[in-house]
Amino acid sequence: MPPFPMSSVQEARAALAERLRELRLDAGITGKELAARCGWSVAKSSRIENAHTAPSDADIRAWCVACGADGQAADLVAANRQADSMYVQWRRLQRTGMRHLQEASTPLYERTRLFRVYASHVVPGFLQTPGYATALMGTIAGFRGTPDDVSEAVDARMRRSRVVHEGDHRFATLVEENVLHHHVGDAEVMAGQLGALLASMALPSMSVGIIPAEAPREQIMWPLEQFTVFDDARIHVELLAARVTVTAPGELDIYLRAFARLTDLAVYGQAARTLIVKAIERLS
DSSP: OOOOSSOHHHHHHHHHHHHHHHHHHHHTOOHHHHHHHHTSOHHHHHHHHTTSSOOOHHHHHHHHHHTTOGGGHHHHHHHHHHTTTSEEEHHHHTBTBSHHHHHHHHHHHHHOSEEEEEESSSOOGGGOOHHHHHHHHHHHHHHHTOOOOHHHHHHHHHHHGGGGTSSSOEEEEEEEHHHHHSOOSOHHHHHHHHHHHHHHTTOTTEEEEEEOTTOOOSSSOSOOOEEEEETTTEEEEEOSSEEEEEOOHHHHHHHHHHHHHHHHHOBOHHHHHHHHHHHHHTTO
C-alpha cells in the first residue's frame, strides 16, 4: 500500500477527483462544456474536479454520461461511497479496546452467506480457539497500546464465530503453510489451535486449503496481505497499521481473481491434513 500523507478521506476524494478530471480530458471537453451538459454551474464542476466538494452519486453518473463514460460510473460511485471508510487505522477502530470491533462486525458476519478467506499471517478469526485468540489479541493490545479488554474481546469473537456452526453460511478458507508454524501462544495453545483447524475440515460448510510453502508462484507471485471476502460485495484487507475496506467493483475483481489463483495453489483433504499434522508433530 502507498503511504498516506493526508487523511484517508482527503486522499480518496483527491483520487476520485483526478479520475473525474481524466474522464473530462479524455472526452476532449472543457469544464464549461461539461457543466452545460450536466445542467449545473461551472463553479460546481471546478469544485468537484479540485476535490473541494464531494460529488453525490447522481453527480458522478451525470459526469460519466457527459463524458461518454457510462461504463465507469459504477466503479466511481463505489469509490465515492467508500471514501470515508476505505482506510481506517487500527488505533481508531480499537481506541476503546477490541471487544467493540468484534461486536460491530457481527451483523456483517451473520448476513454473509459466502466467505472467502485468505490467511497469510494468522489463523482466520472464525476458526480461532479461545487460547489462540487470547494470545493473539494480547500481543496486538500490547503492540498497539490499546485498552486491555482481551478477555471480553475473545468472548465476543467466539460469539461471532458461531456463524461457522449456525445458519446458512459457507466458508472457503485458504491458509499459507507458514501460518501453521508461526507460534501464537505456547506449544499447548498452538497444538490446540492446529487440532481445531483439523476438526474444522469435517464441517459440511467449510472448505480448508493449505498453500504449501514450496508451491510455485508463477501465477500469483508472493503471499499477499490477509483478506476476507464477504459475498463478493465487500472485502476487508488487514494491514499492519490499518484495515482497508474494498467495495469498488474493479478492485473486488482483482482480489477475487487473486483468490481463485491462490485456490489453485492449495492442497486439500488428506494432503492438507498431512501438513497440519506435521506442524503439530513439530511442537513436541
